[in-house]
Amino acid sequence: MPRRRPGTRSRQPFRRGDAGRLRLGRVSGPNTNYDPVEVSALDPAVIEENVTDALAAITAAASLEELKAARIAHAGEKSPLALANREIGALPPSAKAEAGKRVGQARGQVNQALATRQTELEAERDERILVEEAMDLTVRPDRRPFGHRHPLTLTAERMADVMVGMGWEIAEGPGVEAEWFNFDALNFDKDHPARQMQDTFFVDPADAGIVLRTHTSPGQARSLLERGAPLYVAVPGKTFRTDELDATHTPVFHQMEGLAVDEGLTMAHLRGTLDRLASELFGEGLKTRLRPAYFPFTEPSAEMDFQCFVCRGLPTAAPCRTCGGTGWIEWGGCGMVNHNVLRACGVDPERYQGFAFGMGVERSLMFRNHLADMREIIEGDVRFNAQFGMEI
Amino acid sequence: MRVPLDWLREYAEVPDGTTGTQVAADLVRVGLEEEGLHGGDVQGPLVVGRVLEMTPEEQKNGKTINWCQVDVGAANGTGEPQGIVCGAHNFAAGDLVVVILPGGVLPGNFQISARKTYGHVSAGMICSSLELGLGSDHDGIIVLTDWLGARAEGLQPGQDAIPLLGLDRETVEVNVTPDRGYCFSLRGIAREYSHSTGAAYRDPALVRVVDGQERELTAPAATPDGFPVELQDEAPLDGAVGCDRFVTRIVRGLDPQAQTPAWMATRLTEAGMRPISLAVDVSNYVMLAVGQPTHAYDLAKVTGPIVVRRARPGEKLTTLDDVERTLDPEDLLITDGGETVLGLAGVMGGASSEVSESTTDVLIEAAHFDPRTVARTSRRHRLSSEASKRFERGVDPELAPQAAQLMVELMVELGGGAADPAVTDAGQVSQPEPITFDPSMPTRYVGVDYTVDRVRELLETIGCTVTAGADGILTVTPPTWRPDLLTGPDLVEEVARIDGYDKIPSVLPTAPGGRGLTHAQRVRRTVAAALAGQGLDEVLTYPFVGDSRFDDLGLAADDQRRHAVRLANPLSDEAPLMRTELLQTLPDALRRNLGRGAKDVALFEIDTVTHPDLARKAPVPGVGVKPDDAVLEEIRAAVPHQPLHVALVAAGHSERAGWWGPGRTTDVTDMVGWAHAICDAVGVVVERLQTEREPFHPGRCVELALADGTTVGWAGELHPKVVKALGVPERTVAAELDLDVLIAASDRRAQGAPLSNHPPAGSDIALTVPRSVSFGDVQESVRAGAGDLLESVQLFDVYRGDQIGEDQQSLAFHLLFRAPDRTLTTEEVNTARDAAVARAATDHGAVQR
Known part of the structure; x- marks a missing residue:
């Protein structure tokens, strides 16, 4: 117990207010003879x-x-x-x-x-x-601005998380990529029209053998070469094509690639994986549809659509504005990994089979979150981000 | 590829009443994606009208409109002339025109009704070809005598104009994938339609329908007196000769005045080609019908023999598009006599031997060229033609004589000439290689249980010849029109495709179980979330920059960051480089936000940047073979280093003013704090070094570094000149950190230590030091001197002024001490405090005030 120093005692003056009026009768003094x-x-x-x-x-x-x-x-x-x-x-x-x-x-x-x-x-x-002390708090006191993640990166992360949930791993690859990884490893022959259709940015000099990757698919080859089979890996990332920016095109965009190589994998497994991904991203129970297509790195190949999450292909009074009334929304390409891709990556196609798919992250975001103009995704306007939370 | 339905019906039994939409859906199922539907979208009443009167009336806006009375017969129900306002002037009273009446619908769902305009009620519209979807010409309305020529004779007002203009005709446009060259023809499309629907198919390369009668298309055998052709190739590409088949036919005595008939012109137009002249139109028609590009030479201008050979170095050719091209020794040429170059084989003809208005005798060429040769020539000369598009995807090598025969027949029928009996068929085409095929492969790849019989049936459906060996293994020979079928998986796709992809079940595979996200991936997310939590917005900017941006940022001429990867074909010549730092492009997003009215903006971007390497080239060893390790290493090593960065930029207020009180402008301490927040978020301790670095204010920039000296990045205020050059607000602050460094530094298991429950003891000191000594250095000395009992040190005040020397500063620190095992005594605290002061005195000459 600290000792109080002298002089610190409170010196409240003795007051004789109304309440303190003394009623002392007579004050007694020292008296030995009192009654x-x-x-x-x-x-x-x-x-x-x-x-x-x-x-x-x-x-x-x-x-x-x-x-x-x-x-x-x-x-x-x-x-x-x-x-x-x-x-x-x-x-x-x-x-x-x-x-x-x-x-x-x-x-x-x-x-x-x-x-x-x-x-x-x-x-x-x-x-x-x-x-x-009461304060009126009915007007938001936005003293400190709140920041946001970009919906596109959040979408890519969500897509990656679905894959991780299925036991896949996530890999990355460089945006400035070797031509061999971007094309030859994926069975794009130098003279094949498909290679010309990619609208590729070439690093100077044009024969340097370096390009801006036109798809995330080189991630397939890199992962296979580094890790071998069996392999279940998804590669989200930035990709480039020489398109001018407009409402539906951007020269810089994002894809997520998926690659599974194992014994006994079939197109049914491809479809099962896509169904799960579509379900998780766009709505429970949504299915995907495969249409025959051509890609150099897959055979058989397919275009994939997912079921329109608005109308689900059921008849509507007016044509569905989300899917245009077809009931399906184009999503990306897929197929069974071409033997030449497996060979280029040192995997024995007689033992292992695989499937691969790739879809646009922008497209997934636009449909999932009802965006009409791709330019808003890339302009960096903070009002765009502010429409969304940190988990979209 | 545009597919006119009327043409498709000639080769496939399309059921009556089938719409374009239905045909498109049928084709999608077998892999021909719909690109568009044309025609069939005009709803009547659309009728022939005769202009009875037209009165020009000048309007206030300076335009002159015509108030017309148009006879539309009984189509309007009254028989009275229809009053219509028309803005076009390319017609006169008495002309026959096309009128859409109220209630009609034009393409684009444009509903027509009677409406008031320019002071009249206009009851309908006189149509232009553009409005009807018939062309792009909007210079005026359609005058039927001009549009239809002779066919306009006898037209009556009120007559339905929809069939008259072919507006009831539908065309389906489909996308043909690069492996299906044969689908650049009605022959291929009709075959695929038949595969999809089971409709009967008639191969136009084998059968013609003339006047409703089927007739076999029989090409005569080659004759010894055929036009002389020599196929030379001293340097085949990958062993494939440039031309392995060259068929010629001759038609003589053509009427140079002969016109392309309307039905053919309509089909060509609907298929997207412009009618030009009979010879050219027939050639195009044959190409669209069966997929074989052909060429018609003016026989009078060719002396022969035709020599097909590779170009000589430096050889030149002026192509039909009037461009003189220097040829490459890989280019394959069609020459007259070996010297006069007639054309680039399979790509484009030359001007010299063109069919003209006086041509009566033509030499017809139908050849088969090596896809690779054509592809390279087309790419080399940036010359893509209808022919090259087909040859580089592969043309049926058996087609040439049939296509030539079809062309001859049409030329004779339409041009009035006679076929010459002399026929050339030079060269030797290779037959499709049989594929050894395990019939269980489709089931193993697709997950649908196909029986062997079903597999055979499906492969035979697409034209394969299938034989089974004793071991059950099939030998499958693809049809000549499917050069894309080379391997087992190619056949698997055919089985799955024709059986239907919709029959493939959905089975979720069981992955062996992964390790979750990597440390680097988690760091990236954590940093992004931390920055957003600090009030910054994540943005993405394009990675392209130009040299001028380096100037804006004040980078010295020899600054490493100017050394950037350059694109050979940038979108803009202003920005041909790949950024070497994110801060080279991130300010653009800041400026955009401010330009759109935002006041307080704090942004961050996480992405890789590109550091160029020493002009190394990456080998491109080709498809289907794993390069050896040395080559792979060379490829990997040539890929530029692309570290992951995070950059921040902010302007305005970090705390806003409002009804709650005053705000605070974002300043450099916010930015340095955010930079630290990034490091804190991943548990990495960094040190600060006052430094000078562009683009920062020389006195307001700090380098963050790991304890071992590794640079993490820089934070500071932008240099006033940079602020001006970039057009961002004064006092804009920024930072850029190398996330890869933080990822590596944080990739370890952090160790916890027990927390002391004993009370802390504080002690304040004020130290006077020269201003040349940095706060950080003094603080470090204090920390070092105070010893292990020091829990934290905080610089809480800085004084510079009269009470101390002019070049001095007084720094006030609050020291907090705590021991893990006891309550500290006053003596212990004082001793530690004095040691801190002593250390500062030793290191920096500090004097306690």
Whole structure:
């Protein structure tokens, strides 16, 4: 217990307010020849009167400050009851008990009243403070701007998470890529029209053998070469084509590639994987549709559509605006990994079979979150992000 | 490929009433994706009208319109002339025109009703070809005598114009994938339609329908007196000779005035080709019908023999598009006598031997060229033609004589000439290689249970010849029109495709179980989430920059960051380089936001940047073979280093003013704080080094580094000149960190230590040091001197002013001490504090105030 230094004691001036009016009868001095009956301070009537005065003052105290004054006046060291108490010591033993009891009861009564009133006034004060402190919070106090993730990266992460949930792993590859990885490893022959149709950015000089990857598919070859079969890997990432920016094209866009190579994989497994991905992204129970197509790196190849999550292909009053009434939404390409791809990556096509797929992340986002113009995705306008939360 | 339904019906039994939409759906099922539907979208009443009166009326807007009275017969129900406002002027009273009446619908679902315009009620519209979807000419309305020529004779007002203009005809446009060259013909499309629907198929390369009668198309055998042709090739590409078949036919005595008949012109137009002259039109018609490009030479201009050979170095040719081209020794040429170049084989003819208005005798060429040769020539000369598109995808090598025969027959029928009996058929085409095929392969690949019989049936359906060996293994010989069928999987696709992809079940494979996201992937997400939580918005900017941006950023001439990967074919010559830092493009997004009215903008981007390597070239060893390890290593090594970066840029307020109180402008301390937030988010402790680096303010930039000195990145305020050059607000702050460094530094298991439950004891010190001493250095000395009991040190005040020397500064630190095992005594705290002061005094001459 720290000792209080002298001079730090509170020096509340003794006040003689209304509540503290002294009712002292007669102050007794040191007296060896007194008659206790004559000690007026201990006169029951006087005590009674002091109690009455005290209770009245306590009740009248409208604030904690007033109550404090009343406490000093009526229960303080110099209050009539305290003084009366002091007189008891001088009484003959025969009278002490009764006087003590009387004064004790009186003081108890006053203290009780003080405590009760203290509690009441404190409660009132607390309540008043809360009222006074009230603030109108009906207008958003946007003191600190809140940031957002970009919906496109969130979509890519969501897609990756679905794959991870299926036990796949996520890989990456460089955006500036070797031509061999982008084309030859994927069975795009140098003279095949498919290679010309890719609208490729070439790194200078054009024979450097380096391009901006036109798809995330080189991630297939890199993963296979690095890790071999069996392999279940998805590769989300940035891709490039020499398209001018408009509402549905951008020269820089994103894809997610999927590649599974294992014993006994079939197109049915491809479809099962796509169904799950479509379901998780666009709505429970949605199916995918495969249409025959051609890609150099798959054989058989297919275009994949997912069932329109708005109309689900059911008849509608007006043509469905999401899918244009066809019931299906184009999503990407897929197929069974071409033997030449497996060979280029050192995997024995007699033992292992695989499937691969790729779809646009922009397209997935646009359909999933109802966006009409691709430009909004790439412009970096913070109002675009602000439409979405951190989990879309 | 545009497929006129009327033409398709000639080769496949398309059921009556089948719509274009239905045909498109049928073709999609076998892999021919719909690209569009044309025609069939005009709803009547669309009738022939005769303009009775036209009154030009000048309008307030300066335009003159014609108020016309048009006789539309009984089509309007009254027989009275129809009042129509028309803005075109290319007609006169008495002309026959095309009128759409109220209630009709034009392409684009444009509903026609009587409406008030230019002070009249215009009850319908006089149509232009553009409005009817018949062409792109909007210079005026259709005047039927011009449009139909002789066919306009006898037309009556009120007559239905829909069949008259072919507007009831539908064309389906499909996308042909690069492996299906044969589908660049009605022959191929009709065959696929038959595969999809089971409709009967008639091969136009074998059978013609003339006047409703089927007639076999029989090409005569070659004769010794055929036009002389020599096929030379001293340098075949990959062993394939440039031309392995060259058929010639001659038709003499053609009427140079003969016109292309309307039915053929209509088909060509619907298929997307412009009618030109009979010889050219018949050649195009044959190509569209069967897929064989042919060429007609003016026989009078060819002396012969035709020599097909590779070009000589430096040889030149002016092609039909009037461009003189320097040829490459890989280019294959058609020459007259070996010297005069007639054309680039399979790509484009030359001007010299063109059929003209006076041509009466033509030499017809139908040849088969090596796809690779044609593809390379087409690519080399940036010359893509209808012929090259087909040859590079592979043309049926058996087609040449049949196509030539079809061309001869049509020329004779339509041009009035006579076929010469002399026939050339030079060269030797290779037959399709048989494929050894395990009939269980489709089931193993597709997951549908196909029986052997079903597999055989499906392969035979597409034209394969199938024989079974004793071991059950099939030998499958693909048809000549399917050069794309080379391997087992190719046949698997055919089985699955013709049986129907919709029969493939959905089975989720069981992956062996992965390891979840990698540490690097988690770091990337964590950093992005942390920055968003700090109030920054994630954006994506294009990675393309130009040298001028390096100037804007104040990079010195020899700054490494100017050394960037350059694109050979950039979208814009202004931005041909790949950025070497994200801050080269991120400010564009800041500027865009401010330009759109945003005030307080804080952005970040996470992406790779590209550091160029020493002009190394990557080998491109080709398809289907794994390169050896040395080559693979060379390929990998030539790919530029692309570290993952994060960059931040901010301007405006980091705390806004509002009803809650005053705000605070974003300043460099916010940016340095955010940079630290990134490191904190991944638990990496970094040190700060005051430094100068573009594009930052020389006095307001800090380098963040790992304890071992590895640079993590820089944060600071942009240099005032950079601010001006970029057009961003003054005091814009920015940072760029190498996330790969943070990923590596954070890739370890953090170790926890027990927390002390004993009370801390604080002590404040004020140290006067020269201003040349950095805060960080003083703080480090204080930290080092205070010893192990020091829990934290905080610089809470800096004073520079009268009370101390002019070149001095007073730094006030709050030190907090705590011991793991006891409550510290005043003496212990004082001792540690004094040690801190002493160390600062030793290191920097600090004096305690």
